[in-house]
Amino acid sequence: MIQIECSFFLASQPKLAINRSHIYNVTKSEIGIYGNLYTGNLIRSLGVHYDDYVNASGAPIWTINNRYQGHSIGRIKLHSEKHKSQAVTGNIGEAVVMLALESSMGVRNLPFHRMKAHQIKCPDFRFYCNWSNIDALWGTSLSSLSTLPDNLPLEVKTHLKKDSGYLLDALEQLLKYWTECDREGILNAVGYGVIARIDLDVARNPGSNRHFIRYFLFVKKANFTLRKLERVLKILKNKQFKQRDKATRQLLQDKWIGRYML
Template identity: 35%
Template sequence: MPTLTAKFYLASNPDKNSLPLNVHSFSISSFSMDVLGILYSGTLIDSLGYHYNLYTSPTSSPMYKVWRTTSGITAGRIKMQDKKHKAAAVTGNIGEVLIIPSLASTLGQPMNALAFHRIKAHNWQCPDYRVSFSPSELNSLWPSSPFISVPMSTSDFPLEVKSCLHEDNYYPIEALQQLYHYWKGCSSKSVEGYGIIARVNIRPVNSYIRFYIFVPNKKFKLELFKKIAYMKAGKKKVRGVTISNQQRITRAIGRLFY
């Protein structure tokens, strides 16, 4: 039975090497993943628990081998494929079904006690879920957060899930853009700036989820958020240190939130 770790961060401090506000470990069976995949995933993919075990197994397993009937030839950059790829759609769905049990376990609640539903939009990408938290639930997930004493204009949070099979840091820029589409598409000032990004790192050992919460401070402006979130990719030297645009964007975005 896999054991995963959920870690909770503020959008203003997204570095995974910093101390999270909360850490919680939980276990989930392959059968439970199968059932949750049937109930909550947005794409019809069967046996997600089986796929999780398969995708976290060593790539040296015979299952990954691509068989052939001839030795073939190499033509320029075209070579023979000898290993199977892991499908991004499967990885994404695995991450999506892990989110609800991880939040429920951290809160010490059954999953059906959480207020959530999947969402979708026509002709543009939006986050995967909309979840609703009471102030006490927010304080349980992100304890001692600076926004706890601040009046909020909504209790609903769009939640975007991004899964990957490697180590990384911060949160994916594409997830920021999906939050922007949600805020813009809702046409309501009350929801602007509120959201959650869940980064799911699926690994052979010790898979983990990083939850980043976005609660706007007085510097937040939607069009400024858009300008930063859509900065071009690349690298730049800052005080003699080369940093990626992802670092620059997350630092700049962080100034707009608690």
């Protein structure tokens, strides 16, 4: 049995988990079934891939059968070991992320669908949301508001080693979605969404069947505008800003995004 620990965070405090975590149990065969149903890439036998990617590091399956041992030329080296494909890793996350959220909410058959865009990147999923369930998971009191959307976009990012926070690329995808909503006049959807970070962490816990999903809720504050968030993201992705030490970058990122998001 695979155990996935689900924790919930507000965008402005990405290291402070809200309430207690929830454990979602899933089998390898179920990962295969959900992969066939819900993922964006056609990859067969996802449960087998899960076993190989998480529990078989260094196994013979990763060795390339080179027919002779040629010599290196400068920076060009002999390629002797296969790499783990991000497409497969991403599919593993996409297979379980909505079912784990559904389980955490304590509901059955959570309505959700995939999303796809042309020429721009958009979030992976959109799901119908009962705001009372959102309040229970994230410790908010949003259900009392009258202008909330009835669905939320969700972008999922999966990685094979320990990480913290959420990727700015994922936030950019939420921003693209909000921009399209703004253009189409769906104004109550702007500024609301979720980023899920799935941590398979095979480096720290090789062979472990316990993994982690962190769900980050984005809810706009009264002073939020798309243009303000665009400016913040532009600064955060600037080459000069990235030269600062990691602790300073994270502190400023949390502070600036916290100006406009709960």
